[in-house]
Amino acid sequence: MSLFKEFKEFAVKGNMVDMAIGIVIGAAFTAIVTSLVDDIFMPVVGLILGGIDFSNLFIVLANPEGIAVPSLAAAQEAGIATLNVGLFINAVVKFAIVAFVLFLVVKGINNLRREKAKEPEPEIAPAPPREEVLLTEIRDLLKAR
Numbered sequence: 001m002s003l004f005k006e007f008k009e010f011a012v013k014g015n016m017v018d019m020a021i022g023i024v025i026g027a028a029f030t031a032i033v034t035s036l037v038d039d040i041f042m043p044v045v046g047l048i049l050g051g052i053d054f055s056n057l058f059i060v061l062a063n064p065e066g067i068a069v070p071s072l073a074a075a076q077e078a079g080i081a082t083l084n085v086g087l088f089i090n091a092v093v094k095f096a097i098v099a100f101v102l103f104l105v106v107k108g109i110n111n112l113r114r115e116k117a118k119e120p121e122p123e124i125a126p127a128p129p130r131e132e133v134l135l136t137e138i139r140d141l142l143k144a145r
Contacts, residue, residue, distance in 0.1 A: 030098070037094045057086030
């Protein structure tokens with residue numbers, strides 16, 4: 001079998017297609033969660049905590065030239081070493097949201113599996129023994145006479 005044919009079989013298997021769809025949906029979901037955290041949650045949390053902008057919360061580690069650093073962007077542009085605490089907090093919140101949503105999805109799938117497992121299988125009566133079938137046929141023939 002040629003290499004191309006093997007790759008084609010591998011690529012079109014159901015699991016590969018499902019995985020590709022999952023990756024695309026996951027990337028889109030990540031973009032939504034990032035926007036939710038950065039644009040909605042963290043500004044509200046920052047406002048509640050006294051107007052803190054978490055995306056701009058950092059600690060200067062080394063600034064030998066004494067340059068003024070009003071923002072994280074300015075510090076990065078000047079090449080100043082910083083500890084980006086706010087960005088880390090944002091990442092932790094994003095992770096918590098994604099983990100919680102995945103937990104809910106897995107829990108839902110597990111509940112569906114449990115419900116399906118509880119459904120009784122339709123009972124199929126075992127076929128009668130061959131002798132019983134023959135005796136029934138003989139009885140029916142005798143009745144017909």
